[in-house]
Every structure is written in C-alpha cells, then in structure tokens.
Amino acid sequence: MSIDIGVVVTDTYRPGDGDRDTAPLIAALRARGITAEPVVWHAWDPRRDGGFRMLVLRTPWDYSEREEEFRAWLQQAGQVCDVQNPPQLVRWNLxxxxxxxxxxxxxxxxxxxxxxDQSQLTEALVGHGQQWVVVKPTISAGALNTGLLRADSAEARDLGRRILDRGRTVMVQPEVPELSAGREKALYFIDGVFTHAIAKGALLARGGGFRGGSYQEDPQPVEASPAEQAFGVQVLNACAAAAGTPVPLYGRIDVVSTAEWGTVLLEAELFEPALNLHRAPHAAVALAEAVSRRLEQSAAQPVG
Ligand SMILES: Nc1ncnc2c1ncn2[C@@H]1O[C@H](COP(=O)(O)OP(=O)(O)O)[C@@H](O)[C@H]1O
Ligand SMILES: [Mg+2]
Known part of the structure; x- marks a missing residue:
C-alpha cells in the first residue's frame, strides 16, 4: 500500500534537541485519513524508493554538514514527487x-x-572595536560554528578563519542584547496564516559555546503583537517573492524587537524549523489541514 506523505527527518539529533514535531504531525494527518511516515532523507533514494504523493521537509537537521549531498537529494526528490516547501524556495533559503x-x-x-575572505573578516571585526559580536557561517543550523565573542579576540578571528577555511562566508553581527536576554521570537505561519509564537531562550554564552554547556532550547509559548505578526507576514511574502515561489506551506520567521533597531529579522526558516507542535497542538491540526488541501488540489489537477 502506498503512503501519502513522507515526513522528511534525519536519524541522529543532538541530545536535548530532538524532533518533537513529527509524531504529532503524523497523528494529525492520520486523523484526517492521510497516511504518513517518517523518511530519513539520506537513507531514502528518490530514484529507487519513490512512492509518496508528497514529501514534507521537516527535520533534516544534518543538511548543513552534508550540504552537497542534501542539494543533490533535493533535486532528485523534486523530480519524483511534490516536495514542500518547494526545492526552489529551499535552495534560496539554505x-x-x-x-x-x-x-x-x-x-x-x-x-x-x-x-x-580574510581581509573582509579583519575589516568586519575591527569595525566592532572591543564590542561583543556574534560570528557565524551563512550556511548553518542549530547555532553550529556560532560564537558570541569579543570582536578583538583571538577566538573571534579563529572562528571566522575556520568558517572561511571550509569555503563558507562569515557573518559578523553586534550582540543583540534582546537576543541575549532570551527575547527571540519564532513566529509560525501555516499557508501564510499566523498560528503561534515561541520564545526559545538565549543560547550563546559570552566567550564562546552554549549557555549551560550544550545547545538547549527552552521553547515557551509567547504572545506576538499585531505589529510583530504583520512584520512576519511582510517577511514571508518578501521571501516568496524573492525566491519566485508561492506562499509556503509552513514557515518560521525569527524576529526580535530591539530598543536600537525596532523589530528585526534574525532568520527565516523555510524548510527545517522546529515547529514546537508539542507546545501548540492546534498548529499540528492546521498543518495537517493545509497538507490535505494541497493533496486535494493536486488530485484535481489534470495529469500531464
Ligand atoms: N547577533 C546576535 N546577538 C545575540 N545572539 C545571537 C545573535 N545571532 C545569533 N544569536 C544566537 O544564536 C542563535 C543561532 O543563530 P541564528 O542566526 O538563528 O542561526 P541558526 O539558528 O541558523 O544556527 C540564535 O537563536 C540566538 O540565540
Ligand atoms: Mg536560528
């Protein structure tokens, strides 16, 4: 019997940073008569294994360490079935x-x-004097190779150099005090409609590494103001327009409201955000309904 939905996951997660979304999503899909099972992306060969009506990308969190392999897999998966969010948007968002x-x-x-390159790195760090900065790669997830360091420290230079040595671009940002105070908000949208907001707490320790010694999110439901929600919609639409894709099935817009810059975007996560469905069961229902609508639409479309 063929399965409707493959929920794309991986097979190893960091301690304390597991996948808490797939089980509630599969349960919500099944409650609507849609069959679904988890698919470990690198153990599933699109050319050989086929067989889903739709793949819903969810927690392939090792993609940033296996980028080339992930890109090739995505390309092939997109040739054999409907992939959400669309590969074109994923490539843009990577x-x-x-x-x-x-x-x-x-x-x-x-x-x-x-x-x-090295000279741009030096220039970026020097520009921040003795301030605390965050140094991170442009392709990363889960705060890998991300450090909260003094701009004039050997640690900041070393982390930047390590990122460059791996062929990646370095981002240097001032430490945003509201992020360090745990006020990052993840705004969630299903089919463009706001469902919930989560604050996940501060992650980085000054001087490098994680607070408490390891990556620990502490997801708590929070209110998002109408202005924050409107900002989230603006970002989501700008992403879809820039990538040339429709409004995505799901998206998480990470924002922080700051004293210095107002409400600003930290990142838009459009293919692998933790959805924190265990904290927002109504969002599992909304996502299952959105998947169901898309299946119906694709069934109504003529083949060819
Ligand atoms: N400029 C910054 N100031 C303070 N903390 C930051 C800053 N940038 C990132 N962080 C912290 O590091 C975490 C990871 O950074 P982020 O840019 O979201 O990358 P990713 O989640 O893709 O690894 C954030 O959730 C936040 O806690
Ligand atoms: Mg993040």
Missing amino acids: DKVYLKQLQQAGVATVPTDWAA
Whole structure:
C-alpha cells in the first residue's frame, strides 16, 4: 500500500534537541485519513524508493554538514514527487545571504557584515572595536560554528578563519542584547496564516559555546503583537517573492524587537524549523489541514 506523505527527518539529533514535531504531525494527518511516515532523507533514494504523493521537509537537521549531498537529494526528490516547501524556495533559503536580498526589499534585519575572505573578516571585526559580536557561517543550523565573542579576540578571528577555511562566508553581527536576554521570537505561519509564537531562550554564552554547556532550547509559548505578526507576514511574502515561489506551506520567521533597531529579522526558516507542535497542538491540526488541501488540489489537477 502506498503512503501519502513522507515526513522528511534525519536519524541522529543532538541530545536535548530532538524532533518533537513529527509524531504529532503524523497523528494529525492520520486523523484526517492521510497516511504518513517518517523518511530519513539520506537513507531514502528518490530514484529507487519513490512512492509518496508528497514529501514534507521537516527535520533534516544534518543538511548543513552534508550540504552537497542534501542539494543533490533535493533535486532528485523534486523530480519524483511534490516536495514542500518547494526545492526552489529551499535552495534560496539554505544560505543566509538571502538576508541581503530581503534587506534590499525593505525588510529590517539584524545589522550584519559579510566576509568572504580574510581581509573582509579583519575589516568586519575591527569595525566592532572591543564590542561583543556574534560570528557565524551563512550556511548553518542549530547555532553550529556560532560564537558570541569579543570582536578583538583571538577566538573571534579563529572562528571566522575556520568558517572561511571550509569555503563558507562569515557573518559578523553586534550582540543583540534582546537576543541575549532570551527575547527571540519564532513566529509560525501555516499557508501564510499566523498560528503561534515561541520564545526559545538565549543560547550563546559570552566567550564562546552554549549557555549551560550544550545547545538547549527552552521553547515557551509567547504572545506576538499585531505589529510583530504583520512584520512576519511582510517577511514571508518578501521571501516568496524573492525566491519566485508561492506562499509556503509552513514557515518560521525569527524576529526580535530591539530598543536600537525596532523589530528585526534574525532568520527565516523555510524548510527545517522546529515547529514546537508539542507546545501548540492546534498548529499540528492546521498543518495537517493545509497538507490535505494541497493533496486535494493536486488530485484535481489534470495529469500531464
Ligand atoms: N547577533 C546576535 N546577538 C545575540 N545572539 C545571537 C545573535 N545571532 C545569533 N544569536 C544566537 O544564536 C542563535 C543561532 O543563530 P541564528 O542566526 O538563528 O542561526 P541558526 O539558528 O541558523 O544556527 C540564535 O537563536 C540566538 O540565540
Ligand atoms: Mg536560528
């Protein structure tokens, strides 16, 4: 019997950072008569295994460590079935250089210097004097290779150099005090409609590494003001316009309201955000309904 939906996951997660979304999503789909099962992306060969009506990308969180393999897999998967969110949007969203494009489209973002080589890195760090900065790669997830360091420290230079050595671009940002105070808000949208907001707490320790020694999100439901929600919609639409795709099935817009810059975008997660469905069961229902609508639409379309 063929299964309707493959929920794309991976097979290893960091301690304390597991996948808490797939089980409630599959349960919500099944409650609507839609069959679904988890698919470990790198154990599923699109050319050989086929057989889903739709793949819903969810927690392939090791993609940033296996980028080339993931890109090739995505390409092949898109040839054999409907992939959501669409591969074109995923490719656009993989590399945080999209933030530049959003900025040009009028979206307020965390101020960022971009360094593609050693001299740009030095210039970016020197520009921040003795301030605390966050150094991170443009392709990353789960705060990998991300450090909250003094701009004039050997640690900041070393982290930047390690990122460059791996062929990646470095981002240098001022430490946003509201992020360090745990006020990052993840705004969730299903089919463009706001469903819930989560604050996940501060992650980075000054001087490098994580608070408490390891990556620990502490997801708590929070209110998002009408202005924050409107900002989220603006970002979501700007992403879809820049990538040339429709409004996505799901999206998470990470924002922070700051004293210095107003409400700004930290990142838009359009293919692998933790949805925190265990904190917002109504969002699992909304996502299952959105998937169901898309299946119906594709069934109604003529083949060919
Ligand atoms: N400029 C910054 N100031 C303070 N904290 C930051 C800053 N940038 C990132 N962080 C912290 O690091 C985490 C990971 O950074 P982020 O840009 O979201 O990358 P990703 O989630 O893709 O690894 C954020 O959730 C936040 O806690
Ligand atoms: Mg993030």
